[in-house]
Amino acid sequence: MFCRNQTSRATVARGSALEMEIRRGRCRRSIFLDTLQDSDIQKKIDHEIRMRDGACKLLAACSQRDQALEASKSLLTCNTRIMAYMSELQRMKEAQVMQRVARRSSDAGPMDDRHPCKAKVAISDLRIPLMWKDTEYFKNKGELHRCAVFCLLQLGGQSFDTDMVMVDRTLTDICFENTIVFEEVSPGFELRVELYSSSWEDGGSAGSTPRKLASKLSSSLGRSAGKRMRAAMEPGGNSPTSHGGGTTLLLPVPSVPGPKYHLLAHTTLTLTHVQDSFRTHDLSITANEECSFWLPLYGSVCCRLAAQPHCMTQQMMSGQLRVKLGGDPQGWTDIYGVLKGTKLFCYHKQDDKEASVDPAVTIGINKETRIRAAEKDPHSKAQSICISNQYGGEEVTHTLSTDSREDTQRWMEAFWQQFYDMSQWKQCCDDLMKIDLPSPRKPALISPKQGSLYHEMVIDTSDDISTVTDILTRRMHDSDLRSRLEQATPTPVWLSLFEEDCSPPTTPIPSHYQKPPVPRPCSSPRSPARASPRCGGRLSSLASLTSESDSPCSTSPCSRHGWTPEPPAAPPSFRPRTLSLDAKLSSLRVRGYSAGLQCACQTPAAVTSGSPHRAPALAGLSCSSTSSTSSSSSEGSGGPDSDLPFSRPGAAGRSARNLRSKLDPRNWLQSQV
Amino acid sequence: MSQTFHIPGQPITAYVQRIEIKKLREGSNLILGFSIGGGIDQDPGQNPFSEDKTDKGIYVTRVTPGGPAEDAGLIMGDKIMQVNGWDMTMVTHDQARKKLTKKSEDVVRLLVTRKSLEDAVRKSM
Numbered sequence: 036m037f038c039r040n041q042t043s044r045a046t047v048a049r050g051s052a053l054e055m056e057i058r059r060g061r062c063r064r065s066i067f068l069d070t071l072q073d074s075d076i077q078k079k080i081d082h083e084i085r086m087r088d089g090a091c092k093l094l095a096a097c098s099q100r101d102q103a104l105e106a107s108k109s110l111l112t113c114n115t116r117i118m119a120y121m122s123e124l125q126r127m128k129e130a131q132v133m134q135r136v137a138r139r140s141s142d143a144g145p146m147d148d149r150h151p152c153k154a155k156v157a158i159s160d161l162r163i164p165l166m167w168k169d170t171e172y173f174k175n176k177g178e179l180h181r182c183a184v185f186c187l188l189q190l191g192g193q194s195f196d197t198d199m200v201m202v203d204r205t206l207t208d209i210c211f212e213n214t215i216v217f218e219e220v221s222p223g224f225e226l227r228v229e230l231y232s233s234s235w236e237d238g239g240s241a242g243s244t245p246r247k248l249a250s251k252l253s254s255s256l257g258r259s260a261g262k263r264m265r266a267a268m269e270p271g272g273n274s275p276t277s278h279g280g281g282t283t284l285l286l287p288v289p290s291v292p293g294p295k296y297h298l299l300a301h302t303t304l305t306l307t308h309v310q311d312s313f314r315t316h317d318l319s320i321t322a323n324e325e326c327s328f329w330l331p332l333y334g335s336v337c338c339r340l341a342a343q344p345h346c347m348t349q350q351m352m353s354g355q356l357r358v359k360l361g362g363d364p365q366g367w368t369d370i371y372g373v374l375k376g377t378k379l380f381c382y383h384k385q386d387d388k389e390a391s392v393d394p395a396v397t398i399g400i401n402k403e404t405r406i407r408a409a410e411k412d413p414h415s416k417a418q419s420i421c422i423s424n425q426y427g428g429e430e431v432t433h434t435l436s437t438d439s440r441e442d443t444q445r446w447m448e449a450f451w452q453q454f455y456d457m458s459q460w461k462q463c464c465d466d467l468m469k470i471d472l473p474s475p476r477k478p479a480l481i482s483p484k485q486g487s488l489y490h491e492m493v494i495d496t497s498d499d500i501s502t503v504t505d506i507l508t509r510r511m512h513d514s515d516l517r518s519r520l521e522q523a524t525p526t527p528v529w530l531s532l533f534e535e536d537c538s539p540p541t542t543p544i545p546s547h548y549q550k551p552p553v554p555r556p557c558s559s560p561r562s563p564a565r566a567s568p569r570c571g572g573r574l575s576s577l578a579s580l581t582s583e584s585d586s587p588c589s590t591s592p593c594s595r596h597g598w599t600p601e602p603p604a605a606p607p608s609f610r611p612r613t614l615s616l617d618a619k620l621s622s623l624r625v626r627g628y629s630a631g632l633q634c635a636c637q638t639p640a641a642v643t644s645g646s647p648h649r650a651p652a653l654a655g656l657s658c659s660s661t662s663s664t665s666s667s668s669s670e671g672s673g674g675p676d677s678d679l680p681f682s683r684p685g686a687a688g689r690s691a692r693n694l695r696s697k698l699d700p701r702n703w704l705q706s707q708v
Numbered sequence: 709m710s711q712t713f714h715i716p717g718q719p720i721t722a723y724v725q726r727i728e729i730k731k732l733r734e735g736s737n738l739i740l741g742f743s744i745g746g747g748i749d750q751d752p753g754q755n756p757f758s759e760d761k762t763d764k765g766i767y768v769t770r771v772t773p774g775g776p777a778e779d780a781g782l783i784m785g786d787k788i789m790q791v792n793g794w795d796m797t798m799v800t801h802d803q804a805r806k807k808l809t810k811k812s813e814d815v816v817r818l819l820v821t822r823k824s825l826e827d828a829v830r831k832s833m
Binding site: 160162212312313337339471694697698702703704705706707708 | 726739740742743744745746747750751754755756769770790792793801802805808809812814815817
C-alpha cells in the first residue's frame, strides 16, 4: 500500500485477510497500530526511568564537582524526556478515544486529507552572547564566579541536551558546538530551547551529605525526624513505582543531593525561523539578578536552524513515462522518471539512475510550475499531464503520458502531494539546506582560565606556519629548477620553508613550541645547493617558524638584508614566508649566536649567471619563534605572504609588483589560514 | 562599501556573497588556503584592497591556487564580513584568525563583499 505519510510501526502482511479488510475500508489500520505505539512509548518511559535512577545514584556517589554537574544534567534530561513521553501517551490515548467516537458517528472513509511530508530538522552553532558589566569583565582579581550551563532542546517527543559549558566572566558568548538533529518533524513543529545554569559554588551545600553521616544523623536526631531526613537525602527514595504496562505514576522529581540546574532562559523556534544561515532570535529570560545561577544574558540567541523535508531528499515517485516537449506531436520519448526535490529527472533507463548518469531531461517542479491533466487524447487510453514552467519569460511545456489511467492518476497524486508539501514547508523547499553531521573529534580540553580576557594566547600546532607551509608546498607543483637542486646535499631543515615550491624536508619540522628543540643542521655552512636563486631573493626577514625557544639557530636581532634581484628564470608566483616586524621584535629571544645560520646559498652554476650574493647575511637571520606566549597579541599564525621590497625584473607586471610590495608583512600583518 | 565612507556607529550595509569553504584535512591540520590581513589592531592605511583607507575590516590578501578557498570562489581582495555567524567587521586580527581556524569546525561559511559585486548589483538595478 502506498502510504507515505503515515508513521506506522507495524506492517501488515500483504495479501493477508487483515490487509484486505483494511483495503475494503472496513477497518482502519490505526486500531492495530495504536496499541503497538503505546507499548513503544511505555518501553521508552521505562528506559528513561532506569536512566534516571542510574543518574540519581551516580549523583549521590559523585565526589568531583564536574562529574556531579554532568550527572545532574543527565538527570534533568531524563526527567524532561519522561514528561514528554507521558504527555505524548496522554495525547495518543485521547486521540484514540476521539477517533472511536468519530468512527461511530460517521463512516470515515479512507484517509483523504493530505498530510505534509516529514522533515529532518537540525539546529547547530548555538551561541548566546553575554553582557558583562565592564567592571566585571576586566577584573583581574577576585574569585571567578563560574556557572555550568547547557541547553535543552525539545521538539515533539524528542529531547536532547547539549554538552555542558563552564561560563565565567572571561567569556563573551556561550557557545555550544553540538549539532542536534531531530527526525520525522512535521511542519507545524515547535522547537523549545531552554538554557539551564547552575552556579559552580552552589549545589553541594545541604545535599551531598555522605550516606554514613546521613545514617548517623538519622539515629541521633530521633527516629521520626531522622527517618524523614534520611528519606530526603537518599536518592531514589521517591522514585515512582511503575505499574506493569499501565500508566506510570510520576511523582514529583526525587530530591537528590548535588548541584541543581535552574532555568535561565528559553525560546521557541518554528518553521518561520528556519533558514540556511545564522539568525538571531530573542530569548525570554526567566531568572533575575538575585539568583546564584544568574548570568548577564544579552537577550538573544544565534543559531542555524535548517530543515530537510523528505520531499527534497527522498525520491517521492518513480516510474516509466513518455515525455514530449511542447506541442510536438511526434516527439514522444520513453524515459524513466524520478520525482525528487524540486525536479523531475527523466533518465533513459532505470539503471541510469543507479549509475548516476545524467538524466536526459530535467523538468523543474517548483512553486511556479503549473500542472494540469490534458484533455483526453482520442488515440490513447490514458490522459496525459502537461507541466508548464516559466524559464526566463518563456513558457516551456512538457507533456507526460503513461500507459494506463491508474499510472496517470498516481503521477498526478504525486505531483499534488509534492505541491502540498512545498506549500507546507515553504522556504525549506527552495533549495536543499545542508545539514552537517557532527564529525567525531577529540573532546575539548577544559582549560582552567583565569585572569582577564586578554590572557595568554597559545599558538597551537596547527597554527604554526611550518605545518601550513608544508602542506601548501606539497601542493605546489614542482619546477625544473627545484628538481635540479634537489640532488644537492642536504639542506638545513628550515631553509625549505623559505621556498614555496620546494618539497618539504623529510623530517617533520618540529612545530610545536613545547617540543624539545631539534638540533639544527644549520651549523653546516655548505647547504648551498638547496638555495635556488629564488631562495636568495626571498629572505628578507626570516621566521624560522620552527624554532623553539632553545633552538641554537635562533635569535639574532632581525635584520633586513638586501638581496640582489633574482634572475628572470624565477617563477613569479613564489612568496616567502615572513613575519611582520612587530611580531618578530616582540618575540625575540636573544641568545648567543651559537651556531648561527651559515647558509651560504650559492646558486648552481648551471642555473644562472649572476649569483646573487647572500650568505653572511644569513647569519643575521632572525629565527624568532612563533611561540609568543604572552606578549605579541598581533602574532598571527605567521604564514604571511609577503613580497620583496626589491624589484623583481621581468617576471611580473608593475601592478602585481606594486601589490606585492604593498603586501609586505613588515608593514601589514597577514596570517595564513 | 561605497564612496561615502563609513561613519563609525552607523550600521554597515553591503551586498554580500555567501561562500562556503570545506576545510582540507592534512593529517591533524585543517587548512582553508588563503591569507587574511587587517583588523582593528592593525594599520588600515596599509591595506591595498580597501577603498576606504580607514576600513579596519578583514581582507583576503592571498588565495592559494588549487586550495579549498579558491574552489569555493574566494577572491583576493574580498572583505570578510562574517565567519559562521561571527562578525568580522570589528575584530582584531588574531580574533579573526581564530574564528577561521577552529579545529572543531570542518566548514566555514563566509559572507564576503567586494567592489565588483556592489557594482554588478547596482548595474542590474
